[in-house]
Amino acid sequence: MRNRPLSRSLLYHAVLCGASLVMLYPLLWMFASSLKPNSEIFSSVALRPEHLDLSAYTRGWTGLQIQFGHFFVNSLVISVLSVIGNVLSCSLTAYAVSRLVFPGRKLCFSLMLGTLMIPYQVTLIPQYILFLHFEWVNTIMPLVVPKFLAADAFFIFLLTQFFRGLPRELDEAAVMDGCSPWRIYWNIILPLSLPALGTAAIFTFIFTWDDFFGPLVYLTDMENFTVQLGLRGFLDSSGQSDWGAMFAMAVLTLAPVLAFFLFFQRTLIQGIATTGMKR
Amino acid sequence: MARRRAKYAGYSFLIPWLVGFFGLTLGPALASLYLSFTHYDLIESPRWAGLANYIRIVSEDAKVGDSVRVTLVYVALSVPLKLGFALAIALILNKGIRGLGVYRALFYLPSLLGASVAIATLWRKVFSGDGLLNHVLAYVGIQGPSWVSDPDHALWTLVALSVWQFGSPMIIFLAGLRQLPQDIFEAAAIDGASARTQFWRITLPMLTPVIFFNLVVQTIDAFKAFTPAFIVSGGTGGPINATLFYTLYLYQEAFGYLRMGYAAALAWLLVLAIMAVTAFAFMTSRSWVHYEE
Numbered sequence: 286m287r288n289r290p291l292s293r294s295l296l297y298h299a300v301l302c303g304a305s306l307v308m309l310y311p312l313l314w315m316f317a318s319s320l321k322p323n324s325e326i327f328s329s330v331a332l333r334p335e336h337l338d339l340s341a342y343t344r345g346w347t348g349l350q351i352q353f354g355h356f357f358v359n360s361l362v363i364s365v366l367s368v369i370g371n372v373l374s375c376s377l378t379a380y381a382v383s384r385l386v387f388p389g390r391k392l393c394f395s396l397m398l399g400t401l402m403i404p405y406q407v408t409l410i411p412q413y414i415l416f417l418h419f420e421w422v423n424t425i426m427p428l429v430v431p432k433f434l435a436a437d438a439f440f441i442f443l444l445t446q447f448f449r450g451l452p453r454e455l456d457e458a459a460v461m462d463g464c465s466p467w468r469i470y471w472n473i474i475l476p477l478s479l480p481a482l483g484t485a486a487i488f489t490f491i492f493t494w495d496d497f498f499g500p501l502v503y504l505t506d507m508e509n510f511t512v513q514l515g516l517r518g519f520l521d522s523s524g525q526s527d528w529g530a531m532f533a534m535a536v537l538t539l540a541p542v543l544a545f546f547l548f549f550q551r552t553l554i555q556g557i558a559t560t561g562m563k564r
Numbered sequence: 565m566a567r568r569r570a571k572y573a574g575y576s577f578l579i580p581w582l583v584g585f586f587g588l589t590l591g592p593a594l595a596s597l598y599l600s601f602t603h604y605d606l607i608e609s610p611r612w613a614g615l616a617n618y619i620r621i622v623s624e625d626a627k628v629g630d631s632v633r634v635t636l637v638y639v640a641l642s643v644p645l646k647l648g649f650a651l652a653i654a655l656i657l658n659k660g661i662r663g664l665g666v667y668r669a670l671f672y673l674p675s676l677l678g679a680s681v682a683i684a685t686l687w688r689k690v691f692s693g694d695g696l697l698n699h700v701l702a703y704v705g706i707q708g709p710s711w712v713s714d715p716d717h718a719l720w721t722l723v724a725l726s727v728w729q730f731g732s733p734m735i736i737f738l739a740g741l742r743q744l745p746q747d748i749f750e751a752a753a754i755d756g757a758s759a760r761t762q763f764w765r766i767t768l769p770m771l772t773p774v775i776f777f778n779l780v781v782q783t784i785d786a787f788k789a790f791t792p793a794f795i796v797s798g799g800t801g802g803p804i805n806a807t808l809f810y811t812l813y814l815y816q817e818a819f820g821y822l823r824m825g826y827a828a829a830l831a832w833l834l835v836l837a838i839m840a841v842t843a844f845a846f847m848t849s850r851s852w853v854h855y856e857e
Contacts, residue, residue, distance in 0.1 A: 305671060308670070436584045550669050
């Protein structure tokens with residue numbers, strides 16, 4: 286069993302290499318296309334450009350009424366604020382349900398479980414009306430404020446699981462020494478939970494960066510667009526789209542996510558394996 | 565006194581969540597239930613409509629029928645195919661193969677990128693008439709149609725996009741496979757069980773809790789899918805409603821035509837559908853999911 290014949294092993298590698306090539310080829314092709322002149326993009330499937338042409342990047346960067354860099358700043362602001370909000374609010378919530386004893390704790394936890402099941406479409410319309418009354422539509426508030434209110438129960442669970450694994454004796458010893466729950470949370474639990482907080486932060490960043498629906502609903506002026514909405518701008522101008530420019534900007538919007546993937550690949554995969562995160 | 569204060573200290577940590585729960589989840593959910601029985605266009609105040617919205621959805625609106633059919637076909641095709649690929653690759657990776665980490669990362673990458681607009685636009689160009697796929701097919705002498713604008717094929721391109729992202733269920737399968745107790749396999753091998761028997765009699769039954777988890781999560785997710793259909797069809801759900809996901813139709817009704825009451829009714833039916841499917845999955849799970857005592 287352990288001494289598998291070499292041919293079997295080769296077969297496995299052939300299948301895996303073949304599958305990964307087929308899967309990754311579109312991505313490589315997109316990157317390659319961003320380096321080709323438009324005339325060459327749809328005339329060949331080859332990856333190596335015959336004429337290296339970087340002009341797609343400058344065309345894309347300045348191709349819409351507003352510079353693409355502006356969208357990057359918007360996306361970055363929303364994503365960073367979301368990370369801060371999500372990590373703070375979800376860790377507070379997770380700390381309460383995992384380390385503190387109070388009446389109604391179980392009920393709260395089941396309610397959190399329940400919110401995981403509710404699709405966002407149900408709350409979408411009243412939320413929109415609410416934010417409209419607050420005059421928050423066309424600002425980043427509807428996208429950021431919910432993150433400060435622990436609206437994404439998935440991250441509460443991720444952190445709850447981790448907090449539960451920390452030894453209880455820490456809290457007990459701290460209470461003996463006269464520590465308040467707030468100091469325990471801030472000075473003991475959070476510093477010990479950096480790996481879990483990091484996982485939550487990275488996933489929050491990627492999810493927010495990739496989010497299309499929220500910005501589509503709430504951001505109407507091009508000035509406030511995120512990169513995802515900006516990319517769509519290339520499609521909207523119907524007729525002859527500048528595919529090279531679009532691919533170039535698509536590559537740029539994927540770059541931050543790719544960077545996280547390259548540097549934190551293990552953390553991400555571990556996060557999925559242990560929490561069952563769906564992406 | 566101090567004890568009593570400590571007893572309720574938990575709530576001070578829950579303040580953000582409590583505000584969010586009542587203000588952004590429970591309140592809006594109830595409000596949308598109310599709105600679903602009204603006509604509301606954001607300008608005039610809601611007018612009571614009784615069951616009119618629901619009646620129109622069930623019996624008068626042909627587009628609802630289209631969108632339900634498209635969504636069900638999408639769920640029924642994409643979920644089994646995605647989980648099938650995920651399990652197959654996870655099984656191969658679990659054979660103690662060299663370079664496991666590299667393969668796992670490569671297969672996971674599409675899952676991480678797949679939700680973005682960049683990938684959806686890429687998809688549109690891979691499956692267009694002069695796109696990548698048809699160039700490849702031309703090498704073997706096949707002239708493919710414009711997949712995204714052909715009503716018979718458009719939905720398949722979205723299924724392909726979903727299956728392409730099999731990496732995250734694969735990682736969950738792989739984690740499940742690695743937790744299977746090895747001594748059972750050794751005992752079975754000593755008793756002369758072939759690899760095939762071991763798979764059908766041991767691996768698969770013991771993996772059913774993980775299969776069940778992936779099935780439920782991916783099914784709910786497929787019901788909620790929006791971005792790929794929106795981008796690939798340019799927001800229309802076309803050609804001829806072939807990619808009109810239920811969520812996309814809901815969006816059009818709410819933010820295209822400002823029929824908020826109608827859209828709220830659509831949303832509540834979606835919740836009921838998801839709850840029914842989940843409940844059904846849990847009910848049948850007793851007969852096929854194997855939990856260890």
